[in-house]
Amino acid sequence: MDVHLVDGTYELFRHFYGVPARKTSGGVEVAATQGVLASVLSMIERGATHVGVATDHVIESFRNDLYAGYKTGEGIDPLLFAQFPLLEEGLVAMGVVTWAMVEFEADDALAAVAQQAAADPGVGRVWICTPDKDLAQAVRGERVVQLERRTGKVIDEKGVVTKFGVPPAAIPDWLALVGDSADGFPGLPGFGPATAAALLRRYGSIEAIPREGAWDVGLRGPERLRAALAERYDEAMLYRELATLRTDSVEIEGVDVLAWRTPRPEFEAFCGKLEAPRLLERASLLAAR
Numbered sequence: 001m002d003v004h005l006v007d008g009t010y011e012l013f014r015h016f017y018g019v020p021a022r023k024t025s026g027g028v029e030v031a032a033t034q035g036v037l038a039s040v041l042s043m044i045e046r047g048a049t050h051v052g053v054a055t056d057h058v059i060e061s062f063r064n065d066l067y068a069g070y071k072t073g074e075g076i077d078p079l080l081f082a083q084f085p086l087l088e089e090g091l092v093a094m095g096v097v098t099w100a101m102v103e104f105e106a107d108d109a110l111a112a113v114a115q116q117a118a119a120d121p122g123v124g125r126v127w128i129c130t131p132d133k134d135l136a137q138a139v140r141g142e143r144v145v146q147l148e149r150r151t152g153k154v155i156d157e158k159g160v161v162t163k164f165g166v167p168p169a170a171i172p173d174w175l176a177l178v179g180d181s182a183d184g185f186p187g188l189p190g191f192g193p194a195t196a197a198a199l200l201r202r203y204g205s206i207e208a209i210p211r212e213g214a215w216d217v218g219l220r221g222p223e224r225l226r227a228a229l230a231e232r233y234d235e236a237m238l239y240r241e242l243a244t245l246r247t248d249s250v251e252i253e254g255v256d257v258l259a260w261r262t263p264r265p266e267f268e269a270f271c272g273k274l275e276a277p278r279l280l281e282r283a284s285l286l287a288a289r
Contacts (some may be wrong), residue, residue, distance in 0.1 A: 003117040003258060004048045007130035008055035008098070009106045011036045012087055014150070016080045024275045029079045033087045034276050039149070040096060041282050050117075050258035053091050054109035054250075055084060057100035061108075063183075063242050070242060071184040090274070093267040094283055097258050104249035111138040111245035113252055118144050120255045134180075136160045137171035137245060165197025173206045176239035185239045188232050190225050206236050262287035 015035035022031035043051060059073035073081065091098040099109040110128055117126045118140060126144040128135050131153075135146055139160050146155040160168050177196035179187025198217045203209045211230040215222045229236065252258070263283045271280040 001050055001122060001255070002048070002124050003050045003052075003114075003126045003255060004043055005110045005113055005117075005126065005128050006040065006043075006051065006053040007106055007110060007128075007132060007135075008036065008053040008087060008091070009084075010130050010132060011039060011053075012055070012080065012083060015039070016077070016083070021079075024273070029083065030086065030274050030276075032080065033083045033090055034274055034279065036087055037090050037094060037276075037279055038282075040091070040094070041279065041286065044260055044286055045282070049260065050255060051260050052097040052099065052113055052252075052258050054099040054101060054106035054113075055088055056106045057084060057088065057102050061101070061105045062103055063105075067185060067238060067242055069184045069186075071182065090267075090270055093264050093270040094279075095260055095263045095267070097252075099250050101249070104246055107132060107134045108246040108249035110135060112247045112250040113258075114138045114144050115247045116252055117255050117258075123255055133164070133171070134175070134183075134243065134245060136164065137168050137243075139168045165194065166200045170200045170204065172240045172243040172245075173200055175243035176206060176236050179239070180243065183242065185242055187239065188228050188236055190228050195219055195225065206233075206240060 012032050016032035019031050019035050021029060022034070023029050040051065040053065059071065059076070063070045064072065088098055088100045099106070101109055110130065114126045114128055115138070117123050125142070127147045128138060128144065129147045129149050131146070131148045136155070138144060139146060139155065139157050142156045155163065157168060160171070164171065164174055166174050174196050177188055177191040178193050179185055198219060199209050199215070202217050209229060211226060211233065215226065219225065267283060268280055271277060
């Protein structure tokens, strides 16, 4: 069996900005929610048997306590924000295991469950369905991979090295040096993607990069970079902590809990609320197979 883990936050954003708006007769915007639910049903129709979805029930997390500049929910379209709890309600009613994250983030949940699922010898492959670069750190060989569902692109461990220049284990260090504008931390001045990758390939981690003496890599202006690292070392370590996904954020009682079998009885009423009878029809047909 394979396990499919879906980034519900990414999917909700993607559908909100990628499909036409649609309001119910009561004036509630539901297009993105309906789109994500239909998308998850499509995965099951194509053969996915064990599925879990993680969402950011609130955008803020423990990381906001560590760094004031970390991403928040400020600026998110209210019509999108209002669909987070709606999507979570729909997923649960549809019978899909859902992690609505509060203290941690959806990415933490995906990394945690991917690690647990990969430890099960009965699992063939774990598919982490998101293009988020943070999740590259959770990739393991060809067993735990990232899948960009929109394009069908699959990234295994070799693909991570090709894309970022470093193996999955070094992704938090790479992000710490380069920065992550999506998450709100800037990285260190002068450390672009190629520079960070060259240093991490040579030394392995931020703390192993010499802050004094010569660097055994062919970089321009190493003195300036070395000074920046020495001066902002504590910042770099904080950024790495922000970028490191917490695999202790979620615990599942075995992979079997992810098996999709049938929608719950309340799914009929939920589809009525969304005015989406086709969703109910598709889920019912799948359950009857």
